[in-house]
Amino acid sequence: MSVAHYVIAGLILSVVAGCDSGAVVDNTGTDKSSDTAAKINPQVWPKQESPLPRNDSDEQRIAALISQMSVEEKVGQVIQADIGSVTPAEVREYHLGSVLNGGNSAPGGDNRTTPDAWVALADKFWLASTDKSDGRTGIPALWGTDAVHGHNNIVGATLFPHNIGLGAANNADLMHEIGTVTAKEILVTGLDWTFAPTIAVVRDDRWGRTYESYSEDPAIVEKYAGYLVEGIQGKLSDNTFLDEDHLIATAKHFIGDGGTIDGRDQGDNISTEEELRDIQGAGYPVAINRGVQAVMASFNSWHGRKLHGYKALLDDVLVDQMGFDGFVVGDWNGHGQVAGCTNESCAVSFNSGTDMFMAPDSWKELYANTLTQVQSGEISIARLDEAVGRILRVKIRAGLFDAGLPSKRKYAGRYELLAAPEHREIARRAVRQSLVLLKNSKQLLPLSPTANILVAGDGADNIGKQTGGWTLSWQGRGNLKEHFPNGVSIFDGIKEQVSAAGGNATLSVTGDYTDKPDVAIVVFGEDPYAEFQGDRAHMDFQSEDGLALLKAFQSQGIPTVAVFLSGRPMWVNPEINASDAFVAAWLPGSEGGGIADVLLRKANGDIQYDFQGKLSFSWPRNGAQTAINVGDKNYNPLFAYGYGLQYADNGALAKLSEDAQLGDMAQGQNDRFLKAGEPVLPWRLAMHDAGGATQITASKAVSAAGVVTMTALDHKAQEDSRLFAFTGDARVAIEGEPIDISRESNGDMALQVEYQVLGDNVANTVLSIACGEGCSGAMDITQELTDKLNQGWQVSRLKLSCFAGRGADMTKVDSPFTLKVSGVMNIQLSSIAIVSNQGDASCSL
Known part of the structure; x- marks a missing residue:
């Protein structure tokens, strides 16, 4: 049976068995979940109107722009690309509405470049997006950044305590000051928009984003939300709202990211609707009331259904019930985790209320597929115009059309404001109080x-x-x-x-x-x-x-x-x-x-x-x-x-x-890494390619640059294995905090892997145990895999001492299994563990 048949068979079994934990959706975003599934009842959520009355002249301007835009221009507006994967020329060609710098992206690919490089690149994106030649509408592109504890991507900027410390300070006025300083330092580098504040309420401190939360208590988060939004955006009440001293804020992540099972990042939240509303959602009504202009959809699921495809929450609750009048932006390829979607194609996420796709490296294919979906009617023109209108409205409110070249704006290039004495004093006071x-x-x-x-x-x-x-x-x-x-x-x-x-x-x-x-x-x-x-x-x-x-x-x-x-x-x-x-x-x-x-x-x-x-x-x-x-x-x-x-x-x-x-929490950390296809906590299963890292948290996943596709399939039980289909250079790894397995290595114990190799060929493959940057013990297993191609399930045991002899420091192992593949290959994994050597372990697979 070919790999394609294995995948198709696995997917058919999933549907027949009803094992898809998410609600069933069609491409319109309509909820087709059964009557017994968890339901959202918008009418029980806070009812409020937008604090920003629609301006007639702005609405006329929006309508006029939409009427003159081509379908291609409209689709471009709803796509955001990462600066590491897009050029100014491409922003012009594809009419992109926004760019971002992800955590590992910076001008010239240098995370420690000088501030003036940011301003220079901002100018290039501005000029490209506003080019009106050849009949283009020339809509200025927004540049968004993760400025989550100050303008933290910039060398020399003021860096405030992370949110967990600010929560301990319990000083809302201080949050306003921090928001104001952060906005000013962002404006120095010519950017328009920050993906902050994070208003998650963390309920399980195992989560790797706990420090991004102010408190386990929704009361603190609720109190802080408005002060932070007003610090970044300015106040509606005093005419400072989105003036030249402020910029666009984002309330994130909507909704439930702080309440997932076991605190697992991008996991499933199974709280009641009341808990979701009153705990995880505490900060949103306040943020909306203070005029927040962007809300970021969350990676997590609620009762098995990904938020990026949850219309009842993104649209019915957030917009219709709570009065949000900005636009919803996705998180990093988050749309690709929605059932039936990939990073390159997801009409259901858009139809469910995601107005702007965050498609850092998948943007070009996503643009083409979204355009096709509009032309076919899978995405209606009405829905496209709605999303484009929301984005244009925020750009107009932010003064983006009239702001001019980033380098010519009020604060741009005033590098003396980065870590200015008065900014540093606020940060120092925040430290004292935290x-x-x-x-x-x-x-x-x-x-x-x-x-x-x-x-x-x-x-x-x-x-x-x-x-x-x-x-x-x-x-x-x-x-x-x-x-x-x-x-x-x-x-x-x-x-x-x-x-x-x-x-x-x-x-x-x-x-x-x-x-x-x-x-x-x-x-x-x-x-x-x-x-x-x-x-x-x-x-x-x-x-x-x-x-x-x-x-x-x-x-x-x-x-x-x-x-x-x-x-x-x-x-x-x-x-x-x-x-x-x-x-x-x-x-x-x-x-x-x-x-x-x-x-x-x-x-x-x-x-x-x-x-x-x-x-x-x-x-x-x-x-x-x-x-x-x-x-x-x-x-x-x-x-x-x-x-x-x-x-x-x-x-x-x-x-x-x-x-x-x-x-039991102590058991398995040092000797069990993958069980029934799932990583054993605290270990993570991740894919790495040229686009970056992708953690596997669902039954289907695609690596950042699309080189590896993972599908959960049946082996001995339902979805108890993971099939990895490689199309180029990439690696799959079990990752976590460093552990000491030197005793096990000295004791002649072995790494046991249960797997099968499928398909037509085997690519060059290296198996390693890693121990930090530049530290690993590796062995080439290409020939052994070739010998086992299409030979069914295998159990191989490799002596840990073999990896130690090849350079692994077994006292600080942070990846007990890394499979690096260079080319086309398919391998299915079920379990990985350290076991006793029964005399059959060796240094070959």
Whole structure:
């Protein structure tokens, strides 16, 4: 049977068995789900009108533009391409309505390029899109960017604490200030639109985007939403709305991304409609009421149906019931996850209420297919005109038609405004207010700046670590101190104040010293991550680096202050026990001096600033307490929502249990990676090609550049395997946080893979175990796969020591299985695990 037959057979079985967990949809976006399926009832959602009355002259202008636009121009308006995959000439040729810079895209492909390169490229896109030669309408293109904690793609910009820290500050006025500063610094680089604020309400802290949320409490998110929107866009009430000091904001992600099962990124939310409305949707009515002009559809599903294709929510609730009068933009190829869709074709998403496709690398094929669907009637002209009208309305409100060349606008090129002193002071204040004091035995804090202070840990002088993900790149990795010319590390902030007061501050990442210090500050925590690459199986921090330092100082009688950098609350009881004072510093951004402001006294002994931060997320009692939220039945965290000490408080703690109580959560992390076709938490299954990474979260998926197609098929049970069809250079990998399997490797254990190879040929294939950047042990398995082509299911065992002998550091394995294919090939995987060597394992497949 050919591969095509395998795929078709699998899909037929899925339909017959009714295994599609999503509601059935047709190409109009009409809900065909059964009466027993979860239903959306728009009438129970908040009813409100748009705060922006339609302007007659604007509406006439919109109608006139639509009447003179060709169908090709209209289709172009509803497509957004990434600057890494589109040229200004193509924006002109295809009449594209928008471009974006994804987390790993920048002018010239350089994530650390200079700000003037952004302005120059903005000019090129502007000139291309407004070209009216050859009868073109010349609609200016919008440029959108993920400015989620300041203008975080720009070297030298002000970087604020990530949202989780701002939630701990619980200061809505501060959010307005941050929004205003962020807008101004974006305008310096000639851009028009930010994909912020994120108003998700996270309910399971295993989610890799927890730090993008302000709180588990919808009340904080609801309160913040309006202040942030007004800071970015200006106020409707004082004529600053979308003036030349402001730009377009986006409320995201609509809806339910913070409430998925197990906190899995892009997963399924099975909450009730009431919970979806009151918890996950708390911020949207406020954001709409304050005039937010864009809403981004979410990757997640609600009861199995992807939001990008959920008309009842995107249109009936958001627009008709809640009065949203901007436009809905998709997320990164999110339309391709809708049932029956691909990245290159998805009429149902458009017909369901997605007004603008975010098609970073798939835009050209999507343009062609959408045009064909309009011409065939699959997408009606009325629906196309509706979406185009919504986009034009926002562009007119934003003054885009009259703004002129980006480099000639009010703030463009004023690079002195990037990290201007007044901007940095706001960021520093935000850091001070975000810090939460969890322990302060014998009131060790605040410290005297005249003391001899040792500052240790890998986060002490590491601005890249303290700024986290979404910093200069998507994952925020590889950023060095030199990439933050206006930034201050935590050590630098401490040293400046201590030196000024006559004390001594010494940096020693490893904790070594010559003169015994009076006190040691240990800065440690999570390394940067973003989105699904930060998903976890449990809340146990596990890294021993910071703990080892704290215990060493404790054994030497040196008082210790722990400064914990993290994107979520985590189980760190051993670290808390080993420290005299413990500070949750979250991801504070570029102003590390804000931490010194609170930890240190003034030179005369007075307190500079007391702790103000209070937990906006409950702190887990054990590593298995993953979904713990204020108001829950049997609510029993270690530190409750709202907890946070001040200096006058008794900060002593009894010794905490050091049993993480992981139970089954601890099983399988080090020895099971793929089971019945599904990655075993916390591991992720991902595809990588020239377009980037794509996490697999559904029964069908396509890699970013379309090189690999994945389909869930039956092996021993329903959809218990994954078929990967390669058409070129790409890889499939199991990925996660580093683990130590050196014991297993030394013990002659083996990597067991259950698979079959299908089709007409086998391409060059390399199997490897990876251990970080530039670290792996690989073996060419092309010949072995060729021998097994169309020979049915196979179980192969490869000695772990073979990978170690080829260069893998088995103490820090972050990808226990990576399959790199160069060409056309089809392989079906069912399970991957570490097993005992029964004498049949070797160094060949």
